[in-house]
Amino acid sequence: MALEHAILVSLLEKPGSGYELARRFERSIGYFWTATHQQIYRVLKRMENDGWVESRDVPQQGRPDKKEYSVADLGRAALSSWLHDPIEPESVRHDLAVKIRGAAFDDPAALIREVERHRHAHGDRLAHYLAGEERDFTEPEAGPAAPEAALDAERELQHVVLRGGIAYERMMISWLDDVLATLARFGPGH
Amino acid sequence: MALEHAILVSLLEKPGSGYELARRFERSIGYFWTATHQQIYRVLKRMENDGWVESRDVPQQGRPDKKEYSVADLGRAALSSWLHDPIEPESVRHDLAVKIRGAAFDDPAALIREVERHRHAHGDRLAHYLAGEERDFTEPEAGPAAPEAALDAERELQHVVLRGGIAYERMMISWLDDVLATLARFGPGH
């Protein structure tokens, strides 16, 4: 399971509370991994018991205190060993594909709206990713000399993951257009 | 949850036993939904209790008997109502993306082999899908007059789902090449 490892990566990029992690999982990390706050709190507790992360209470003004977590040595080691462990290429699960094949036994035209909704959702995500790329990954016109190599790697790797999200959304959009064209052939004409 | 519905679709396409379903989930259905035989047996039992499917014992020669399931009226209705229910665009989960971002805090070059493995796995799947398309969806040179419309829809919808799988694999392959190029920049040079 990778939720623990996703949390480790996120905390290495920047320490934070369970709540903040949940926010991040709705944004940038959520592009390739989702989690609810309950999952995160539960896993954080286990990780703290296992010595993977450490927490300190941070008082805040105008807000409840928070527990800020950061990665401990054991956590870093756990991440490293996971990184070196091969994993199987993911098994895909697309409800929508099940629906499309199922439509043959119902009314294919009735799916058109649903597919259009998905198409728009993916269009929105694509726009969102592209805006993020524009904001975070356009060169500020000639960085002088060599910046820190470590930061460079972090940025570059975040960027290539984002490009993956962009490629995924573009693929989905053009496939959904293909699906719509196919469904249209079984509409009024039949 | 869509496992029940995926099973309904598969049984509508062709009745079969739990074992046969498990096979299909390793093949064509597995392109967009995975399930182990234990899950399938458990869910089939529940579906039979709920009256969604019916079974009959089929004796076989040279093999253990099997229970062949087929879809009952209630199951057809359940599928139909699910098809009309909107679903949320899927939440993605890519272990590999987590690893790639995590590599910034370890040795990026160590991931190269892993990414190459995935690249090859996706290449294999693509070849497999293309062979299936060639086999099942190339026109046998002019079908005379109009074939059955219902069968037409089933085939066309299966085909568009397969095209989705093909597009997905192509996208992954080109993205993984991008990832490899990016990782290479943090290799020997650094």
Place this chain on the structure above:
DNA sequence: TCGTGCTATGCAACTCGTTGCATAGCAAGT
């Protein structure tokens, strides 16, 4: 002041999904 909404954390109950194991008959190779 009352409701709405955000930050912040958590429990309990449930369903979903995976892993390991067990059984049993038959086929085919060594």
Place this chain on the structure above:
DNA sequence: ACTTGCTATGCAACGAGTTGCATAGCACGA
């Protein structure tokens, strides 16, 4: 004769993930 492997079904235990609910402080507007 022995092992390996395929069809065929299933249990038990566990871990992952979801949903509903609870608490609590503070901000902000009607």
